[in-house]
Amino acid sequence: LPYRVRWQDLKDLFRKAGTVLRADVSLGPDNRSRGYGTVLLATAEEAGRAIDMFNGYSWQTRTLEVRPDRLPPDFETPTAGATRVDPLAAQSFISEELDYAATFGAQDTSSKNLFVGNLPFHCQWQDLKDLFRQAGTITRADVALGPDGRSRGFGTVVFATEVDADRAVKLFNG
Numbered sequence: 001l002p003y004r005v006r007w008q009d010l011k012d013l014f015r016k017a018g019t020v021l022r023a024d025v026s027l028g029p030d031n032r033s034r035g036y037g038t039v040l041l042a043t044a045e046e047a048g049r050a051i052d053m054f055n056g057y058s059w060q061t062r063t064l065e066v067r068p069d070r071l072p073p074d075f076e077t078p079t080a081g082a083t084r085v086d087p088l089a090a091q092s093f094i095s096e097e098l099d100y101a102a103t104f105g106a107q108d109t110s111s112k113n114l115f116v117g118n119l120p121f122h123c124q125w126q127d128l129k130d131l132f133r134q135a136g137t138i139t140r141a142d143v144a145l146g147p148d149g150r151s152r153g154f155g156t157v158v159f160a161t162e163v164d165a166d167r168a169v170k171l172f173n174g
């Protein structure tokens with residue numbers, strides 16, 4: 001991304017492809033752009049359209065590379081999309097270990113990985129794990145943190161089985 005681009009600019013550009021639920025530009029400790037970001041679109045079709053429209057697109061003298069983002073290496077199914085928990089969120093996975101990552105356009109809706117949006121800002125990973133334990137065995141729970149160490153209001157829960165993840169969606173979606 002051009003270094004002067006902020007999340008609002010990224011969101012405005014990607015609106016041409018569909019409904020943008022979230023746009024982020026990664027910032028370093030000095031609050032300057034790292035030159036990359038993520039965009040979460042409402043549907044897999046819109047995400048595919050965004051990739052088609054903007055991969056190779058010249059924007060403010062920079063050529064964009066747009067692709068589905070990668071999952072962190074510690075997850076065993078690197079191509080699986082997550083089942084959605086947030087009613088507005090497309091199939092996505094977000095992890096603070098890589099600042100954030102979103103996998104758009106996943107065709108498989110069965111997954112052990114859940115995105116959880118609209119969390120209270122005081123919620124920590126232990127709280128998330130304790131709550132979702134009602135649905136089954138949890139492998140991992142994370143709450144995304146900003147550079148200041150405070151919650152960004154979303155997180156992920158990874159279940160041991162897809163059945164447990166499906167049960168969690170039924171229990172907690174909405």
